[in-house]
Amino acid sequence: MGKQVEKEDIPFGLNRRDFIKWSSALGLTVGAFGTMPEVMSLVDKKTRPYVLADKVIRAGCPAHNCGGRCLLKLYVKDEKIVRIETDDRPGDTMANPQLRACIRGRSYLRRQYHPDRLMHPLIRTGKRGEGKFRRATWEEALDKVASEIQRIKKKHGNQALYVPYGTGSYNQLNGRQTAARLFNLIGGSLGYYNSYSWAAISQATPYVFGTNVTGNQRQDWVNAKYILMWSWNPSEMRDGTNSEFFLKKAKENGAKIVCIDPRMSLSAVSLADEWIPVRPGTDVALMSAMAYVMISEELYDKDFVAKYCVGFDQSQMPEGAEEAESYREYILGTSDGLPKTPAWAENITTIPQATITRLAREYATTKPAMLYQGYGMQRRAYGETAVIGGCVLAAMTGNIGIPGGCASGMALQADDGGPFWNVFPTGENPVKARIPSFLWTEAVLRGNEMTAADGVEGVEKLDSDIKLIYGVATNALINQHANVNRTAKILSDESKVEFMVIHDQFMTPTARFADVVLPACTQLEMWGLEDGWKYGDEVILMPKILEKPGETKSDYQICAEVAERLGVKEAYTEGRSEKEWIAWALEVYRNTRFPEVPDLKRFERSNKGVYAIPITNPKIAFDDFRKDPVKNKLKTPSGKIEIFSKRLYDMGNPDFIPPVPKYIEEWESPFGEEAGKYPFQVIGHHYMGRVHSTHENNDYLNEAFPQRVFINKLDARRKGIKSGDKVKIYNARGTIIVPCRVTGKILPGVVNLPQGSWWTPDKDGIDRRGNVNVLTSEKWTPLAFGNAQHTIMANIEKAEKT
Amino acid sequence: MHEWSLIVFTILTQIAVGAFVVATIAQLAKGIFHGEKVLHTLYPLLLLVAVAALTTSFLHLGSPLNAWYAMNNFGSSWLSREILFVSLFTGGLALLTVLTFRPAGWRRSYKLLAIAISLLGVVAIFSMAKIYMLPTVPVWNSTFTLVQFFFTTIILGGALTAIFIPAVNKTEKAIFVNLLLVLVLASIMVWVGNTLLLAEGGLSATKSLQVLVAENSVLFYGRIVLLAFVVMVILLPWFRRKMPETISFFTMLFVMLLIAEVAGRYLFYASYVRTGV
């Protein structure tokens, strides 16, 4: 069989005598059959798994937008990676834990060596969106790209160029920032702010605290005695490698953990003492009722509120808003005649009032307590006020600036806000205009009419519609953007967006709409470096391990070649190779957050893959503010925690941007007229088997986590649906047919269709892979102009035999 | 379903063993097969059936080329034992077939050989049934399985042999038919009894029951109807006081019973549900 054998010659302890006896008897018969050698070698390959590698390299897991930044141990043989293991540093303490990869990192070879990898540049032949392409040379493809950029820039101006949001690759030289740098060197392009992940929470949190750095370092979580995980699912998302491990430590240290989530998530099963299912979109009703209990039973921290906050009651309203409704008045119903009691909240949230009351008491009286907000609750119609609601509860209970507490909100980690993520410099964008990342389709349709009313920043009004899209590592144009059918129609119109380029590793639904598709290499085929995702006290090196297959290039390389055609190559590359840029990035980390990190040569030679700073003294957000609120006042207008925000008050939109957190009935909800036709709420959580839409074609992951719509068993029984049946989910925006899973771990009236599946419409336009964005709405949130993609009403039915 | 080869294998083996045993008893008890000419058709036919059965059994294996090892674990595995005894039975049948074709014809000494081969066949069927009596498969794990396998053996074997009984032996034919009748009735009762037993079982037994009665109701009830029809077909000539004697009658009987048994065996494998995970 010709491979190296490590230990005994014959495996599994098979006795030599037996082997000889039987194989000679066998040999005679086998002669006639002749296929034996092939079968045996196949069996050998499968049953003798120990592979001797040429080298073992420790490297960061390719940086996708999962939330994890983990370490892989890669076995390389004959220039191929043959096995993946993970961080095996001894110790694995809380101060310096192993960065263990999850199921997505462990199955990476199924993506890395997937037969559908794009190998050559492609130029569209059919109509846009048909997905018909022909192979082209790099020369032809890039010439076309460069000439289109120049043509459209000349005809429509730089504001017509757009490098959209995309996080498919997320690392220094691979990802959107490579194109942003390019365009900034040729006059700039239309910019954007906020994101699909954090629009509401990142915009709303500063209205309360003046900053987004509101979270204690994670090693502090073990000090909490009560942890309220609100719409937070770190086990599945991997909200930071090891977050769930830290929570487990907190549990072992005696913390009570409660999960509030419409579904009993993986985090809830493994960590929670109690799961409280809440109706999607009604979180603020629950928060308000909790506040009611805390106020009426005087359980809140009066001293803290008096000393550190404004707007809680009439005694501390800000200047110019003295007569406005305070938070207390809203909760007690003094102005609107509607006390936000647990009984009131029960009808809205479906949570029993006794549970609400108990929850409020427990959170208020167990000290210290952490209320941590996840991102599902804010990716909704009025997500901003839900974020502020959580922050206010944290303030009311005085759980701010203390070990074991949490100020809630965005919770970037103290005290420097956490990692830089990428330091590859994009430079300054000469175009000052910026749109909210979610409103790019508006800018395509009516860009030259968009103003501040549409969230435009930097200029009064846009000059132009978007005419050119240069997308790198993004599936957020078709697949991940709301209302897929609408977007498909918009992008199909070649008179609107005149030219679209996509860099990707696969022919994603977004790539199918491109005019030119450029094959990108993966992170394992190039140099990279990272310092974490939201949380991060380590620098992880990603050395180049494999050669780039086919004609693939890194995003940086592609942009450099476009830069060359546009005459800015020197400015773009600054004469640096990919590896030199990584060395440069490492210096940035050394000069800022990691003064002792080894230089690139030593780092690479050590083959450690990671340089970590053990955290023995976790930083506490706002501890200085708590010690001296005058000297260390917050960056808010009042210098204090703004339970009532004058800035929000001044916006004059009290129904949708209330100055105190208020429950607002969503524009598509079980309480509206639409519920007659579409009675089910649809949520789409971040599935363990994917990273958004990355890994969608990974067969190991599809086997472990097949795409299904999850339906409550009571609803299923009513509709005559059994687990495994194909189910039709539909609303006015589109129709999906996908198999279902019947479960009791979701609130009745809610169905869950995990997000990220690749949009695959059949000849009738029905999506067959279950892309939740077929159902979502393009409407945006009032304050952050963010995506409200979880606010969906739809109906479900058992699908006929199709 | 990979079980088709097992259905064919078990039924064919049981036909071969059953027919051989019944023929041997008939030969020894009543000397029915004086004219060895019948044996010259019957024995090769049974040998063909047995060999076909063995060959089919290879089809359900993932790696048939390793089949030489299959008798290794005779000490603890009923499957090893079954393979051994089926092979010995088939080998013995081959030997006896060859011997009966010798000019001297049937000799009295062949009696002992025939008895020995019959015993091997019986042990083979016993082993075959024991294979399925696993604690992890409730639908199979009862004496009913043993009884049903033997019923199949005798019923199909007997019905096949009956085709070969010379027309002159009216009484023997009558005895045959009566015995067959009793057995068919008994097998219906056993079948129903086994199903009822499942109803008192745990989750896996209930799942098996569901497969039988709900998901394959046509086959399940159809089989009972067919067997009842066979009973009537047997009884009818009785009432007319005219014994059936034509080969076509017995052939038809055998075919109907074969269909019923194949259906039953299909249901046997289809109702497999393993406990645990």
Place this chain on the structure above:
Amino acid sequence: MKKQYAFYIDTSRCSGCKTCQVACKDKNNLDIGVLWRRVYEIESGGWTKRGGAWFNGMKSYHLSLSFNHCENPVCAEVCPTGAMHKTKIGIVTVDARKCIGCKYCEWACPYGAPQYDEGTGVMTKCDLCEDYLQDGKNPSCVDACPMRVIDFGELQVLRKKYSGQDELYPLPEAHHTRPAILIKPHKHVMKTGDTLARIINEEEV
């Protein structure tokens, strides 16, 4: 020297992420459909509505199961060829050179450990990463778990280190094969034979 190895699983903290399942698949280059380690998702409980409120008694946990290294291995007992056997160091494993792929072990094992590989036509199963054991390393799944809920070692040693049980839903009673497994029960643990409990991800195992 024959040892009685065993796995320890803390189901109270298992999130069902299946990293263990895939780490094993990657190491052993397994095809789709062959799962040497399987993660079962268990559920029981129901919902009632009273007024505007939903009350639920939902219980759930996950069980990660590979091979229980039974003290009385039924699979080896029933295997006709002796392909399923105990190695020198006491691990029950499949000798692919003898296996005929008859699947009898699959029928007999109440834990679903023997997995048929369509590609090679033989039975396969978790081999406790025997090659790693000989190097003093843990099986791949143990060091893969992001929640650190799997441990491994000699049964006697594990029993001293942890408390746990060897039967719960969905496993059968332990006395049949005497599995060498130590399971820390989840607070929602259901008993063997519980008629109201369900494995709800059956299509995935």
